[in-house]
Amino acid sequence: MTSHGADSEVGRLRTVLLHRPGNELKRLTPRNNDRLLFDGIPWVARAQEEHDGFAEALRNRGVEVLYLTDLIAETLEDGGARDHAITTALSGLHLGDTLREYLSTFLREASPAELTDYLTAGIRNDEVRGGFGLVTSLLAHDDFLIDPLPNLLFTRDSSVWVRDRVAITSLAMPARARETQLTELIYTRHPRFRGTQTVHGWHHEHVEGGDVLLLAPGVIAVGVGERTTPAGVERFARQAFHAGLAHTVLAVPITQERATMHLDTVCTMVDVDKIVMYPNVADSLTAYAVTANEDGALDVAGAEPFLVAAAKAMGIDTLDQIDTGLDPVTAEREQWDDGNNTLAIAPRVAVAYERNVETNDRLEDAGIEVVRISGSELGSGRGGPRCMSCPVAREPLPA
Numbered sequence: 001m002t003s004h005g006a007d008s009e010v011g012r013l014r015t016v017l018l019h020r021p022g023n024e025l026k027r028l029t030p031r032n033n034d035r036l037l038f039d040g041i042p043w044v045a046r047a048q049e050e051h052d053g054f055a056e057a058l059r060n061r062g063v064e065v066l067y068l069t070d071l072i073a074e075t076l077e078d079g080g081a082r083d084h085a086i087t088t089a090l091s092g093l094h095l096g097d098t099l100r101e102y103l104s105t106f107l108r109e110a111s112p113a114e115l116t117d118y119l120t121a122g123i124r125n126d127e128v129r130g131g132f133g134l135v136t137s138l139l140a141h142d143d144f145l146i147d148p149l150p151n152l153l154f155t156r157d158s159s160v161w162v163r164d165r166v167a168i169t170s171l172a173m174p175a176r177a178r179e180t181q182l183t184e185l186i187y188t189r190h191p192r193f194r195g196t197q198t199v200h201g202w203h204h205e206h207v208e209g210g211d212v213l214l215l216a217p218g219v220i221a222v223g224v225g226e227r228t229t230p231a232g233v234e235r236f237a238r239q240a241f242h243a244g245l246a247h248t249v250l251a252v253p254i255t256q257e258r259a260t261m262h263l264d265t266v267c268t269m270v271d272v273d274k275i276v277m278y279p280n281v282a283d284s285l286t287a288y289a290v291t292a293n294e295d296g297a298l299d300v301a302g303a304e305p306f307l308v309a310a311a312k313a314m315g316i317d318t319l320d321q322i323d324t325g326l327d328p329v330t331a332e333r334e335q336w337d338d339g340n341n342t343l344a345i346a347p348r349v350a351v352a353y354e355r356n357v358e359t360n361d362r363l364e365d366a367g368i369e370v371v372r373i374s375g376s377e378l379g380s381g382r383g384g385p386r387c388m389s390c391p392v393a394r395e396p397l398p399a
């Protein structure tokens with residue numbers, strides 16, 4: 001078994017899981033984009049080009065890039081995995097018996113590549129060639145029988161490696177819920193991940209990967225807001241302590257708004273002791289430190305300023321907030337375009353969208369090497385380099 005896992009945000013990135021945008025983006029229309037969590041209708045070919053540029057920038061730095069759809073198709077070579085994937089996908093849908101039976105047979109006859117496409121890009125009412133009846137007649141021609149998953153692009157959210165385990169997350173928005181059936185499929189059934197132990201699961205309380213920051217080995221910050229729920233972080237913390245993945249979990253309340261949907265939209269680590277943070281929230285961000293006492297029960301400390309609680313848990317004097325010093329309007333504009341959502345590929349080396357000119361300049365002033373990528377189309381889904389990547393293996397930090 002190849003060794004996988006990560007215990008920080010900044011250890012040299014070895015392997016990353018990406019999703020190259022595909023047919024699922026072609027499903028977006030002005031009528032469904034809000035529900036499907038996109039702020040516009042991306043030009044798909046350009047989004048793919050931009051994404052290829054992102055993957056290339058990572059490969060140029062020696063990072064192995066895994067693609068989600070390759071892993072899904074490889075997993076679906078196995079008959080048991082196919083059955084499982086089809087049953088799970090259909091069981092969550094209200095299709096009626098006629099259509100369900102038809103789709104179940106139809107999907108079983110598909111090749112692994114075709115099935116991957118159906119599970120990711122969905123199936124529209126006017127695309128089925130059977131199963132006709134009351135349901136197909138009453139639905140509109142362009143209603144989805146199986147919803148597309150355009151947010152697969154944001155692999156950060158649908159699984160999180162912590163040390164040698166992978167957490168299967170539970171996504172809060174209905175448009176994304178099915179994504180983690182697919183990550184679960186890969187991590188439990190793909191030969192590459194044989195023997196990997198998973199934690200959490202899509203049937204549990206909501207926790208999204210964009211909220212989970214591995215501040216240092218043993219210290220995990222978890223944003224709680226629009227996506228991760230209080231009960232989600234409680235279960236996550238319990239499991240992390242039980243499995244020896246962390247000694248402290250910091251629960252960090254964030255505003256329940258689209259602009260700050262995940263903790264990684266307001267801050268990301270760029271060095272072992274440096275974090276880039278949206279200045280407009282820097283003063284108000286707080287954290288509750290959670291630890292386990294001897295009986296395994298959770299101890300919850302009172303709220304403290306986030307940077308103070310973090311430094312304490314990490315055992316360092318200060319967690320340095322890179323002061324972007326931006327005026328509030330520029331800061332707000334660049335935060336919206338994921339200026340603070342950087343992907344560290346090593347200490348002091350981070351991938352960022354080129355459009356966030358001011359934030360990137362400040363990062364460079366602070367001694368961070370910025371690897372710029374373009375993301376004019378990718379950005380319409382509201383996610384930056386960190387959102388679009390799930391680190392599968394990072395080198396441990398030097399002791």
Ligand SMILES: NC(=[NH2+])NCCC[C@H](N)C(=O)O
Binds near residue numbers: 038173210382383386
């Ligand atoms: N880790 C992140 N910040 N992910 C961004 C996800 C964006 C996606 N459109 C959503 O609304 O869910």
